[in-house]
Amino acid sequence: MSESHHELPFWRKYIFSVDHKVIGIQYGITALFFLLFGFGLIMLMRWQLAYPEQPLPLIGHLFGDSRMPGGVMLPEFYNELGAMHGTIMVFLGIVPLAVGAFGNFVVPLQVGAPDMAFPRLNMTSYWLYFAGGIIMLGSFFLPGGAASSGWTAYAPLAVIASVGQTFWIIGMVCLIQSSLLGSINIIVTIFQLRAKGLTFMRLPFFVWAQLVTSFLLVLAFPPLLAAGVMQLMDRVAGTSFFMPSGLVVSGQQLDISGGGSVLLWQHLFWFLAHPEVYVLILPAMGIVSEVIANNIRKPLWGYKSMVYSIVFLGFMSFVVWAHHMFLTGMGTVINAFFQATTMIISIPSIIILTALFISLWGGSIRFNTRMLFALAFLPMFGIGGLTGLPLGLSTADIHLHDTYYVIGHFHYVVAPGTIFALFAGIYHWYPKATGRKMNELLGQLHFWPSLVCMNFIFMPMFIVGLAGVSRRLYDGGAGYEHAQDVLHLNITSSWAAWGLGLAQLPFIFNFFWSMFKGKKVESDNPWEATTLEWNTPSPPGHGNFVTEPVVYRAAYEYSVPGAKRDFSPQYEPEVEMEEAPAQKEAA
Amino acid sequence: MEMIPYTVEARPDTGLYNAKFGIWLFLASEVMLFGGLFSGYVLLRTGSPAWPHGSDLLNVPLGTVNTLVLISSSVSMVLAWVALKEKNIPKFKLTLGLTLLCSLIFMIIKAIEYGTKFSHGIFPKESAYFAIYYTLTGLHALHIVGGAIVLMYFWLPVGTKMWKTQPQRFTNRIEVVGLYWHFVDLVWIFLFPVLYLL
Numbered sequence: 001m002s003e004s005h006h007e008l009p010f011w012r013k014y015i016f017s018v019d020h021k022v023i024g025i026q027y028g029i030t031a032l033f034f035l036l037f038g039f040g041l042i043m044l045m046r047w048q049l050a051y052p053e054q055p056l057p058l059i060g061h062l063f064g065d066s067r068m069p070g071g072v073m074l075p076e077f078y079n080e081l082g083a084m085h086g087t088i089m090v091f092l093g094i095v096p097l098a099v100g101a102f103g104n105f106v107v108p109l110q111v112g113a114p115d116m117a118f119p120r121l122n123m124t125s126y127w128l129y130f131a132g133g134i135i136m137l138g139s140f141f142l143p144g145g146a147a148s149s150g151w152t153a154y155a156p157l158a159v160i161a162s163v164g165q166t167f168w169i170i171g172m173v174c175l176i177q178s179s180l181l182g183s184i185n186i187i188v189t190i191f192q193l194r195a196k197g198l199t200f201m202r203l204p205f206f207v208w209a210q211l212v213t214s215f216l217l218v219l220a221f222p223p224l225l226a227a228g229v230m231q232l233m234d235r236v237a238g239t240s241f242f243m244p245s246g247l248v249v250s251g252q253q254l255d256i257s258g259g260g261s262v263l264l265w266q267h268l269f270w271f272l273a274h275p276e277v278y279v280l281i282l283p284a285m286g287i288v289s290e291v292i293a294n295n296i297r298k299p300l301w302g303y304k305s306m307v308y309s310i311v312f313l314g315f316m317s318f319v320v321w322a323h324h325m326f327l328t329g330m331g332t333v334i335n336a337f338f339q340a341t342t343m344i345i346s347i348p349s350i351i352i353l354t355a356l357f358i359s360l361w362g363g364s365i366r367f368n369t370r371m372l373f374a375l376a377f378l379p380m381f382g383i384g385g386l387t388g389l390p391l392g393l394s395t396a397d398i399h400l401h402d403t404y405y406v407i408g409h410f411h412y413v414v415a416p417g418t419i420f421a422l423f424a425g426i427y428h429w430y431p432k433a434t435g436r437k438m439n440e441l442l443g444q445l446h447f448w449p450s451l452v453c454m455n456f457i458f459m460p461m462f463i464v465g466l467a468g469v470s471r472r473l474y475d476g477g478a479g480y481e482h483a484q485d486v487l488h489l490n491i492t493s494s495w496a497a498w499g500l501g502l503a504q505l506p507f508i509f510n511f512f513w514s515m516f517k518g519k520k521v522e523s524d525n526p527w528e529a530t531t532l533e534w535n536t537p538s539p540p541g542h543g544n545f546v547t548e549p550v551v552y553r554a555a556y557e558y559s560v561p562g563a564k565r566d567f568s569p570q571y572e573p574e575v576e577m578e579e580a581p582a583q584k585e586a587a
Numbered sequence: 588m589e590m591i592p593y594t595v596e597a598r599p600d601t602g603l604y605n606a607k608f609g610i611w612l613f614l615a616s617e618v619m620l621f622g623g624l625f626s627g628y629v630l631l632r633t634g635s636p637a638w639p640h641g642s643d644l645l646n647v648p649l650g651t652v653n654t655l656v657l658i659s660s661s662v663s664m665v666l667a668w669v670a671l672k673e674k675n676i677p678k679f680k681l682t683l684g685l686t687l688l689c690s691l692i693f694m695i696i697k698a699i700e701y702g703t704k705f706s707h708g709i710f711p712k713e714s715a716y717f718a719i720y721y722t723l724t725g726l727h728a729l730h731i732v733g734g735a736i737v738l739m740y741f742w743l744p745v746g747t748k749m750w751k752t753q754p755q756r757f758t759n760r761i762e763v764v765g766l767y768w769h770f771v772d773l774v775w776i777f778l779f780p781v782l783y784l785l
Binding site for chain 1: 590591592593598601603604605606608609612613615616617619620621622623624626627630631634635710711712713714715718719721722726
């Protein structure tokens with residue numbers, strides 16, 4: 001413990017820190033920046049989709065003639081923005097925020113650990129992520145621009161793309177290593193550093209979510225690394241892993257050895273990227289469960305079935321990947337298999353969602369900002385999940401594949417789904433990290449416009465998609481005869497997207513303002529919560545806990561009958577009971 | 588950092604110290620990495636109209652020697668760990684040195700094999716077979732180099748000095764790097780028949 005008294009120099013304390021809380025906050029701020037940046041890319045694209053070939057007012061000329069001559073976006077630049085929007089949002093925004101920031105900051109606190117199991121690996125993990133981000137950002141300035149073959153980097157398009165794609169692969173290698181180190185750290189921390197008395201069935205649901213997520217990251221990311229190595233070989237060493245013989249590009253037969261398989265890339269990519277979908281959603285479910293349990297003042301309904309469901313989800317997520325590939329001609333037998341597994345995997349998600357809904361029944365709900373975000377998560381994720389069922393049926397997918405319907409579906413899962421959950425988490429744990437609360441009024445000003453705008457962005461996409469508009473079009477479907485009746489919805493979506501941008505201003509202001517001017521917390525447990533992280537000072541010092549934590553009961557013992565208070569923390573040995581009525585009478 | 592529990596002694600309910608748990612997870616991810624490449628191999632081979640026999644293209648005797656060299660390195664790796672358990676530092680230096688020597692011999696032989704192919708103008712772009720051959724063996728060689736650097740660190744005084752202050756922790760480190768080394772050895776045991784013999 002002698003180290004804790006020793007003052008570290010600034011750069012060791014805040015920049016190259018090995019403290020999980022500092023690293024978590026570093027992750028959080030970097031990831032929020034990337035979320036904003038990735039959102040900025042789509043706001044540019046939404047102009048082109050709503051008003052094709054019209055010059056972008058005010059800022060259009062800033063991008064230069066190679067990207068937007070006269071303020072009109074070139075198709076090549078549109079493709080760059082599209083590919084980088086997906087990549088940045090998934091790999092640099094949501095996953096680092098959900099796993100890197102919340103996993104790092106909250107998991108050791110909730111399991112009663114002094115730090116992560118491997119603090120220096122933890123620091124390495126953050127700086128690899130940072131390097132990956134810099135490489136991705138830097139690739140915009142390359143000749144030919146950033147990667148432009150979609151976030152899925154399908155071969156052979158990605159193999160013949162400009163040098164930006166090589167940077168994309170190198171950036172991804174950094175991000176893959178980063179998440180590998182981070183998730184190994186989280187798993188070992190949960191297994192090895194659990195406090196005394198903290199059995200697995202007493203773990204907060206958030207910890208379970210992080211545990212399953214980390215296993216997915218450890219096991220699903222390496223095949224993408226393998227695929228990335230192969231694509232790098234294809235691009236740099238001239239191999240043909242993904243290049244079929246006799247490939248013709250722009251009327252010219254390519255001079256390649258051939259013999260490769262384009263489907264191989266898709267299989268390896270989706271073997272990662274389907275579990276990745278669950279990496280995006282499971283931590284969100286974990287955060288929402290924490291926030292809901294805390295604000296309904298009663299235990300979560302069906303905690304055990306939620307735990308079994310999330311573990312089952314983790315397993316199943318490895319055997320559904322090819323439902324992204326129904327139209328590649330894999331054959332009906334394989335389609336039928338992946339269709340069946342896809343229907344099965346929807347069951348545990350529904351169990352978790354149902355358990356959370358039923359939990360609300362009879363609770364005395366506190367409608368604060370974090371609870372509003374968590375409550376909005378439930379129907380938004382519900383819409384996202386249910387609209388996914390037609391996509392999982394190979395026959396319906398023939399019509400819906402690659403249309404705006406797909407965009408609407410998965411954005412409902414990750415945007416008003418996961419991102420709302422992440423906001424809930426930020427409002428929830430902000431007092432623990434800073435010792436101050438975020439402003440409630442600004443929080444509501446953030447929530448309500450965000451909720452309205454989110455739905456006006458993505459609901460029209462279902463209609464546009466059902467009308468058959470492809471998601472890949474630079475003009476948003478303007479060339480489609482049959483889609484003319486729905487194209488005005490593109491304008492609705494775009495204005496809602498810009499409105500959503502405005503709705504984030506109260507949050508950004510609140511986030512920084514509250515650090516210095518926010519209301520100070522009156523105790524270390526301002527939300528009257530039950531889990532271990534509220535047994536630390538706010539913010540927790542080096543080593544987190546003042547005394548060694550011991551756990552005495554399950555995670556969500558709210559409103560224990562007969563107890564004096566409506567919450568009985570895990571770390572308190574005795575539940576203080578009210579005097580029994582019989583004794584009262586006697587007195 | 589002393590305050591993090593189970594860095595040296597095992598946690599009773601899992602039976603592992605932290606680093607050993609971590610390395611097993613890392614190896615699980617490595618299985619998936621090489622598994623991805625192997626499944627790429629299977630898909631390319633089954634999808635190809637004609638696939639060459641490795642024994643016609645590669646030098647099988649050299650590959651066999653390399654297999655033996657790598658297996659020997661695994662044996663001496665175990666002996667190095669045993670030597671620490673016996674608190675026999677000279678034996679540790681000797682056996683770990685032998686492991687390092689084996690890794691050097693392996694890399695020299697691999698360089699000769701690569702060099703011969705390059706001098707005949709056979710590069711990864713030659714065919715699907717050579718593409719996967721160079722990728723798999725190249726990635727494996729990178730693992731050997733990485734492992735050898737870590738082993739070298741523990742062999743030199745800068746790494747060994749931990750033995751004087753924390754002997755148990757040092758023994759654990761050798762055990763963990765040994766697990767990694769055996770894994771890299773195991774990958775080669777799959778690579779050799781798949782690429783050279785089948």
